Amino acid sequence: MNTIWFLLIIISIIFSIITGKTEEFTKSLFDATKSAVEISLYLLGIISLWLGLTKIIEDSGLIHNISKFFQPIIKKLFKNIPKDHPSITSITLNFLANLFGLGNAATPLGIKAMQDLQTLNEDKETVSFEMMLFLVINTASIQLIPFSVVGILSQYGAKSPTSIVLPTIVSTVISAVVAVINLFLFKKFFEKNKR
Amino acid sequence: MKYIQLVSQLIIPLFIFFVLIYAVIKKIKVYESFIFGAKDGFEIILKIFPYILAIFIAIKTFQSSGAIEFIKNIFSAIFNILNIPIEVLYISLIKPFSGSASLAVFTDIVKTTQADSLASKISAVIMGSAETTFYVLSLYLGSVRIKKTKYLVFVCIISDIIGIIIAILVAKIFFG
Numbered sequence: 001m002n003t004i005w006f007l008l009i010i011i012s013i014i015f016s017i018i019t020g021k022t023e024e025f026t027k028s029l030f031d032a033t034k035s036a037v038e039i040s041l042y043l044l045g046i047i048s049l050w051l052g053l054t055k056i057i058e059d060s061g062l063i064h065n066i067s068k069f070f071q072p073i074i075k076k077l078f079k080n081i082p083k084d085h086p087s088i089t090s091i092t093l094n095f096l097a098n099l100f101g102l103g104n105a106a107t108p109l110g111i112k113a114m115q116d117l118q119t120l121n122e123d124k125e126t127v128s129f130e131m132m133l134f135l136v137i138n139t140a141s142i143q144l145i146p147f148s149v150v151g152i153l154s155q156y157g158a159k160s161p162t163s164i165v166l167p168t169i170v171s172t173v174i175s176a177v178v179a180v181i182n183l184f185l186f187k188k189f190f191e192k193n194k195r
Numbered sequence: 196m197k198y199i200q201l202v203s204q205l206i207i208p209l210f211i212f213f214v215l216i217y218a219v220i221k222k223i224k225v226y227e228s229f230i231f232g233a234k235d236g237f238e239i240i241l242k243i244f245p246y247i248l249a250i251f252i253a254i255k256t257f258q259s260s261g262a263i264e265f266i267k268n269i270f271s272a273i274f275n276i277l278n279i280p281i282e283v284l285y286i287s288l289i290k291p292f293s294g295s296a297s298l299a300v301f302t303d304i305v306k307t308t309q310a311d312s313l314a315s316k317i318s319a320v321i322m323g324s325a326e327t328t329f330y331v332l333s334l335y336l337g338s339v340r341i342k343k344t345k346y347l348v349f350v351c352i353i354s355d356i357i358g359i360i361i362a363i364l365v366a367k368i369f370f371g
Contacts, residue, residue: 003348005253009257011257011262015262018261032251033248044236118341131336158305164366168319172362174361179351
């Protein structure tokens with residue numbers, strides 16, 4: 001992230017000078033701080049809501065039923081997570097929320113999943129393989145129906161706005177599989193080089 | 196489509212309904228549990244705020260600097276040869292950075308090229324199958340204060356590029 005952050009800002013400054021957009025650069029800098037505060041406040045409410053709800057799920061024991069049901073699937077991918085660990089539930093709920101396109105629920109549950117995974121992590125400053133797998137699947141964004149996209153298409157008079165649903169599912173599934181394979185290839189390569 | 200939309204609108208209310216009923220049957224004090232869980236929210240936000248700020252600064256300034264237009268110009272020749280509408284390039288470049296900006300760009304593409312155009316359809320598939328990678332990465336990693344990310348960012352960027360190519364290919368096959 002260090003390199004990416006540095007590059008994005010340096011490239012922006014260089015380009016804004018070349019294209020004479022330095023004023024826009026400065027303006028967007030302050031816009032960014034404003035957006036960051038707005039998003040954080042919005043997230044504060046929504047994260048607290050989902051944390052409250054997941055606490056009820058934990059206390060009532062519903063968590064065990066949910067994780068029991070999804071354990072086989074999650075267990076196949078995340079081999080190092082112990083049985084009945086809370087991260088199985090938060091990962092499952094995050095995946096389900098993503099699947100149904102519930103972005104509002106997916107983000108807080110994803111943050112919860114990361115914190116649950118962190119309790120298993122030996123080196124707290126270095127990302128664990130489970131976290132990487134979780135993040136790679138998340139950034140590949142598996143989604144069944146992209147509601148906002150279909151909504152915009154139908155709003156502007158598409159003949160059949162839902163015709164994009166099937167190709168979207170096909171391509172999102174393929175790219176998620178490719179992303180996971182990529183991660184495993186990198187893991188192999190990385191660990192071979194270390195030896 | 197109506198049914199799918201109805202189902203998606205019902206998921207959250209039904210989920211909360213089920214969670215509450217189940218908890219009450221198990222004799223849980225739902226109100227106290229909720230408060231107890233929710234009070235951690237503030238701490239999490241305090242933790243992730245600097246990460247959100249940092250990534251927003253990088254993304255917003257990058258968008259405003261004209262760098263994306265520059266990349267667009269480089270690639271436009273390739274897109275012409277491959278017979279892919281140039282609008283697709285713009286959505287591909289913006290989607291990994293910002294959800295709201297990509298939605299705005301997508302709306303604009305649909306408006307200017309008509310909803311049934313190839314450009315709209317390919318863009319729609321990309322919208323649905325790509326994620327705002329940099330935002331997700333900094334937010335999720337920030338929430339647990341991970342500093343060393345090994346090869347994760349690299350994997351995500353490569354997978355993003357491959358993902359967008361796949362989306363374009365699939366859309367071309369479907370709508371050719």
